[in-house]
Amino acid sequence: MADKVRIGLAGTSWWVDSMYLPALAGHPLADVRAVAGTRPEHTRQFAAQWGIPSAYATAEEMIAAEPLDAVIVATPNRAHYPIAHAALERGLHVLCEKPVGLSSSEARRLADLAAAKGLITMVPFTYRNMPGMRYLKELVDEGYIGQPYHLNMRYFAGYGRDGAYAWRFDLDVAGAALAGDLGSHLAYYAYWLFGPVESVTAEFGLNVPRANRPDGTDYPRGEDSAIILLRFANGATGNLHVSSVAHEPSSFGQLHGIELHGSGGTLHHVNDWNRLQAVSGARADENAVHDLPIPDRCWGGAPRDDVHETYKHVFREQETQARAFVSAVAAGQPVKPDLADGLHIQRIVDAAVRSAREGRRVTLAEVAAGEG
Secondary structure (H helix, E strand, O other), rough: OOOOOOEEEEEEOOOHHHHHHHHHHOOOEEEEEHHHEOOOHHHHHHHHOOOOEEEEHHHHHHHEEEEOOEEEEEOOHHHHEEEEEEHHHOOOOOEEEEOOOOOOHHHHHHHHHHHHHHEEEEEEOOOOOOHHHHHHHHHOOOOOOOOOOEEEEEEEOOOOOOOOHHHHHHHHOOOHHHHHOOOOHHHHHHHHHHHOOOHHHHHHHEOOOOOOOOOOOOOOOOEEEEEEEEOOOOEEEEEEEEEOOOOOOOOEEEEEEEEEEEEEEEEEEEEOOOOOOEEEEEOOOOOOOOEEEOOOHHOOOOOOOOOOHHHHHHHHHHOOHHHHHHHHHOOOOOOOEEEEEEEHHHHHHHHHHHHHHOOOEHHHHHHHOOOO
């Protein structure tokens, strides 16, 4: 096992400050050597705050100049592909936030390059590590629902209700709007629980008029809600419903809900991003859904009374996400989810965008065939 993993960090957002750097600071094998950001003075201050030796104006400059082992890409979507590609070309291991590209063509190039070079990669679909999701995955893998029949998932939020400009709705910057932002999380859940997706049918909604960019310029506006229907390779079907304009009165203004059905029974999971994290279910021979208490092993010592505190503990202190990536690089072992998983999710998102635009069912094989 390596003594230290030398890391270059692309991004200086609140997300990097509140989640990534606390996680890396607590890892005995993480050595953050450099950071790159688009605002030079801010980046220098950011580096000083965290004791990072070097600050760069571009990630490409950092990658070329620093003797690194790995790069973490936590920038706005538009920059994910060029930075990850530059790092992989240099033979560096890469953790890249989703989406890994603005199209499945970009995602495929990254996945193929990483595979050709034998590099370790991660795409941190964060919510899979929450206690309720860990338990749901265990139950499905143990056969609780038997042969999967169908699933229903919803991710409701309200951050788009005010109509203000936000880059997540700017298709020039984000590539895909809600289908990529929230929909990719549910698409990953669905893929993780039920297996590969074969085809997609989608309907997008634009409910709230959205302001121009801060400089007054116009831009192609993306959806603020979406319903995405899936057909899995195993014959199961699924419904993903995401919204950024839903009023969910909790401390975080979000709600995650999941229902799974199959030959052997039913599973439910709800996370209200306040105080409720619960799993329930019923076997096919039971007449009522009942609580299935999340076992201690799935909590991993995380606080249980406040969902935010659970999430912080999972991200910052447990062997998940950035910390799992560092450990994998140090050990020379693969880790999941990786760029191959990110590619499958990007194909689902691209198929949803095409389906909503053209009003038809789109197969992932069709998307893959157009990647070139």
